[in-house]
């Protein structure tokens with residue numbers, strides 16, 4: 001189909017869905033190309049008793065393990081942190097755990113406040129209305145009044161504390177440290193046709209109840225009603241450029257694997273912090289020999305992951321175990337830079353309830369806590385349902401050697417070069433992890449936990465893919481401007497996590513979507529002069 | 533191409549090993565992972581893990597100096613301990629497959645005090661917990677760091 005559209009969006013995940021919905025009220029002809037298909041809640045793992053097994057198969061978080069037709073391989077051998085994602089309508093929000101904090105005001109000003117990295121060209125106050133709009137669209141649960149944040153009002157009441165939350169809260173109060181019920185994108189009441197959470201225990205491998213706000217069930221129905229066309233099973237190979245140096249469309253493989261061209265006035269990339277640089281680097285032409293929008297040489301560089309660690313232990317009292325969403329409460333006691341520490345910036349503690357029974361068996365056996373043979377049953381029964389886990393989400397600073405490039409050999413099933421990740425954890429982050437793990441051990445001690453273990457870093461925790469096409473005012477030091485437009489190609493926009501200048505120390509999706517809505521708003525305001 | 537089926541000799545060794553990983557328990561009234569139904573589930577579920585499991589079973593055979601199933605119970609325990617200690621990823625994959633199938637067997641779930649059913653659509657109950665614990669945190673003044681615009 002060799003037609004031409006006004007706006008062509010690549011990727012239907014967190015940011016692609018938000019930008020599509022927002023731009024729909026312009027009544028322009030908008031088409032989104034998505035390499036994956038629609039998902040069905042009736043196919044999700046918690047519909048069956050084999051749900052734990054599917055975490056290692058068709059619902060594995062790593063595309064290299066999952067190997068669905070919509071997945072592309074990623075060479076992450078040179079990274080201690082492996083990329084995890086999901087490729088379908090809704091993108092990685094189909095898989096995410098839906099922990100939904102916002103970045104803080106200080107996160108946008110790290111150069112001014114702490115002398116590291118760079119300030120963002122936008123700030124928290126500018127994004128505030130877009131955070132609120134996104135909260136309404138996604139439906140968030142939480143509790144207003146957290147002293148760690150500027151005031152904001154989640155749309156639904158918080159998740160229950162349960163036994164695990166109560167135990168953690170008692171422990172944190174004993175230590176005198178901050179905690180608060182997490183903001184989540186899980187419905188705790190009926191919300192816009194979504195049923196409330198019924199504590200299935202599994203949020204990450206997709207929510208069979210539909211309580212989790214993945215964008216296939218939030219933004220997309222509204223965007224499609226408003227006239228946006230979503231074409232599934234369409235993998236974009238490259239963005240093509242006209243003689244004037246402007247993007248004029250994309251070349252993609254359709255659902256029958258047939259190569260197609262779709263022309264467009266405006267191209268918007270929403271393929272995430274790995275997929276977007278991959279696409280730009282694959283879009284090579286005489287005018288753009290090192291990849292599109294890459295005159296700064298920064299496409300793919302400054303990859304940030306939020307190096308993540310888990311500290312776990314087992315308490316005497318029964319916890320929530322396999323019941324309830326893993327999410328529960330957070331602590332931002334150590335979020336802001338502390339004068340007496342040997343690192344700048346900070347981290348978030350994300351407390352988890354427990355895990356499903358079979359997964360707990362696999363983990364306790366692998367950790368050497370449960371033997372083979374005679375002692376197996378006693379050991380496992382003493383631990384099952386008694387786990388406490390603290391996840392540490394550290395701020396990752398941008399470093400150019402942490403990067404996405406194209407693998408010279410590895411290709412996806414369409415023959416498109418696959419991304420290669422080179423990544424090491426920075427010194428500041430390592431010192432932060434030392435500190436965070438020590439504090440987490442104090443939490444476990446105060447809780448009276450036994451068998452305390454540390455997984456540092458958690459290998460399959462490359463879920464936050466940020467910084468690889470950063471925003472900024474200076475075209476030599478950034479890929480897009482302060483409202484997402486490429487410095488080099490004036491009808492090319494990027495709206496996903498690639499544009500993050502710094503990572504903050506919390507999960508990014510709420511901020512990714514707020515930024516996408518902000519960029520859409522800027523596009524709408526400037527329609528007449530968009531390419532000036 | 534992966535041959536999705538194990539040989540009879542591999543199956544015999546695997547069957548014995550499964551019963552060592554998780555033995556039956558009269559105390560908890562549960563079968564072992566070598567129970568017919570559970571072991572059939574394990575074999576039927578191997579799919580993409582067949583290759584690493586085969587590698588683990590080959591190592592088991594090497595450690596056993598031949599058929600593992602043919603060894604005496606005492607010798608099997610020694611060989612299994614050695615396999616667990618030095619088997620690496622293939623043995624971890626094998627063990628994972630055993631445990632994932634064992635801990636979904638209805639008899640095992642009931643013995644653990646759990647309902648033998650998928651989580652959806654019934655879900656689970658989680659108590660609200662004690663929200664008064666939040667009072668000292670609520671009393672804390674805002675401590676987010678203001679930033680220049």
Ligand SMILES: Cc1cc2nc3c(=O)[nH]c(=O)nc-3n(C[C@H](O)[C@H](O)[C@H](O)COP(=O)(O)OP(=O)(O)OC[C@H]3O[C@@H](n4cnc5c(N)ncnc54)[C@H](O)[C@@H]3O)c2cc1C
Nearest residue numbers: 011013014015035087091092097098099236272496507509
């Ligand atoms: C297991 C897991 C847990 C997570 N938990 C959390 C959490 O608790 N909180 C949180 O904030 N974040 C979490 N995340 C991260 C969150 O999912 C991402 O931050 C968010 O989805 C990123 O949005 P995005 O729009 O940048 O990209 P994505 O949502 O990843 O969407 C990108 C889309 O682009 C499509 N695409 C890519 N390349 C092409 C191409 N060439 N052609 C066509 N389509 C293409 C993909 O198929 C995909 O649908 C988690 C992620 C995972 C995997």
